[in-house]
Amino acid sequence: MNARLVTLWLAVGFPLLWGVMKTLQNAMKLFH
Amino acid sequence: MTSSFLDREHTLAPPGFNRFLVPPAALAVHLSIGQAYAFSTFNLPLTKLIGIGHSTPGDWDLKQVGWIFSIAIVFLGAAAAVFGRWVERVGPRKSMFTAALCFSGGFLVSAIGIHLHQLWLLYLGYGVLGGCGLGIGYISPVSTLIKWFPDRPGMATGMAIMGFGGGALIAAPLSVMLMDHFKTPASNGVLETFVTMGVIYFMFMMIGVYSVRVPPPDWKPAGWSAPAKPKQLVTSANVAVEMAWRTPQFWLLWGVLCMNVTAGIGVLGQASPMIQEIFSGRVAPAAAAGFVGLLSLFNMAGRFFWASTSDYLGRRNTYMVFFLLGILLYSTVPTFGHLGSIGLFVAAFCIILSMYGGGFATIPAYLRDIFGTYQVGAIHGRLLTAWSVAGVLGPVLVNYIRQYQIDHGVPKAQAYSITMYIMCGLLLIGFLCNFAMRPVSDKHHHRGSST
Numbered sequence A: 001m002n003a004r005l006v007t008l009w010l011a012v013g014f015p016l017l018w019g020v021m022k023t024l025q026n027a028m029k030l031f032h
Numbered sequence B: 001m002t003s004s005f006l007d008r009e010h011t012l013a014p015p016g017f018n019r020f021l022v023p024p025a026a027l028a029v030h031l032s033i034g035q036a037y038a039f040s041t042f043n044l045p046l047t048k049l050i051g052i053g054h055s056t057p058g059d060w061d062l063k064q065v066g067w068i069f070s071i072a073i074v075f076l077g078a079a080a081a082v083f084g085r086w087v088e089r090v091g092p093r094k095s096m097f098t099a100a101l102c103f104s105g106g107f108l109v110s111a112i113g114i115h116l117h118q119l120w121l122l123y124l125g126y127g128v129l130g131g132c133g134l135g136i137g138y139i140s141p142v143s144t145l146i147k148w149f150p151d152r153p154g155m156a157t158g159m160a161i162m163g164f165g166g167g168a169l170i171a172a173p174l175s176v177m178l179m180d181h182f183k184t185p186a187s188n189g190v191l192e193t194f195v196t197m198g199v200i201y202f203m204f205m206m207i208g209v210y211s212v213r214v215p216p217p218d219w220k221p222a223g224w225s226a227p228a229k230p231k232q233l234v235t236s237a238n239v240a241v242e243m244a245w246r247t248p249q250f251w252l253l254w255g256v257l258c259m260n261v262t263a264g265i266g267v268l269g270q271a272s273p274m275i276q277e278i279f280s281g282r283v284a285p286a287a288a289a290g291f292v293g294l295l296s297l298f299n300m301a302g303r304f305f306w307a308s309t310s311d312y313l314g315r316r317n318t319y320m321v322f323f324l325l326g327i328l329l330y331s332t333v334p335t336f337g338h339l340g341s342i343g344l345f346v347a348a349f350c351i352i353l354s355m356y357g358g359g360f361a362t363i364p365a366y367l368r369d370i371f372g373t374y375q376v377g378a379i380h381g382r383l384l385t386a387w388s389v390a391g392v393l394g395p396v397l398v399n400y401i402r403q404y405q406i407d408h409g410v411p412k413a414q415a416y417s418i419t420m421y422i423m424c425g426l427l428l429i430g431f432l433c434n435f436a437m438r439p440v441s442d443k444h445h446h447r448g449s450s451t
Helices: A002-031 B019-046 B062-090 B092-116 B119-139 B142-148 B153-182 B190-211 B248-278 B285-313 B315-339 B342-371 B376-383 B385-407 B417-435
Strands: none
Touching: A002 B019, A002 B153, A002 B190, A002 B285, B019 B062, B019 B092, B019 B119, B019 B142, B019 B153, B019 B190, B062 B092, B062 B119, B062 B376, B062 B385, B092 B119, B092 B190, B119 B142, B119 B376, B142 B153, B142 B342, B142 B376, B153 B190, B153 B285, B153 B342, B248 B285, B248 B315, B248 B342, B248 B376, B248 B385, B248 B417, B285 B315, B285 B342, B315 B342, B315 B417, B342 B376, B376 B385, B385 B417
């Protein structure tokens, strides 16, 4: 059950983290 | 896939099921349909389908293309309102599957429209079909989450609805990457991107379809029992959807959501030109795009933060914070502009957008507090018509008032000040609606079975 929980959270968490990182990279231009 | 697999009775959780498996199922759907917020990345490429690098006379113009998103948002509200009871009846799995078919189908029909260069197919595909997918997908996990997390309903729905805000953060760079990948001298890659995204989102939403479960009737978390003395404005009774929308409480909440969304959505749509015009010569287009990204980030984070906070603060108090802090910030933003303080200006709008997202994410738990869990998903669906209205009202207010002022000789840098004060007025109306909230009268309570 725990493996399933971790897999599911990774499946949704990884794309979200990627999106957040890309957004932050863009946002940094505001302060340059 | 047989129809029985999708039925509610086949989604009943077995004993010992870990309820924390349900939020990622909801997130898989919301992260997908949240793509809608990033649809504007396609606007310019769609105006260059024939000319490829530039628009030619046969190409669609921005105004025509802009209608695709507007139609989708209108159908989001309409589908959530119309299909709310159906979603409650058939359960989350069948409704998530239907949402996946509609949303992905919308991309594929639109791709045919791009291939044939028929704009009406994009209105029908992404606008109508995709919009129905957005509405059904948006409400499908809400009621299930509230039932799994009676102890933390704000946090649970906040987690899912955070996905709708986060979807844009994924979709915007993904769309650009895919268009770059598929670009050829004969195509700008939009057609292939639409097909690819339709397939990717269908598969991603299937994660939610396969993993969602509903709790057994009257299920409670281990060691938790409902408070003996419920908090003020938290009912232990239930109100059916057909009765709920006839109560003043429904319309007060409709006003609360509509005013909160109107105040945020207009700014979100105009954020890039607004910061460039107010700080003329100091903010480049690339930096303005960074500002829009930052607002999206706060929109997403606010959904989880404020909805979770509302479990401790209370729903009404949370909205009081939104309205009072919103009025304070909107009324001081013009001053930050006059002072030339980009940092304070950005900080103020980040907080405003966090409360915009928070308003969306806290409303399901507020509905549960006022109307009970019985048909909270269907009631939520009807309340989302406030979003459709705000989706038109917000941008119209910001755009038209700005244009009116510029036409009357006001410098562009100062053309937003009046708009900010009007937003304060809207937030004041929202505050009064929230202030007037009272428990639903006993005579409206549902007497039959609540399962």
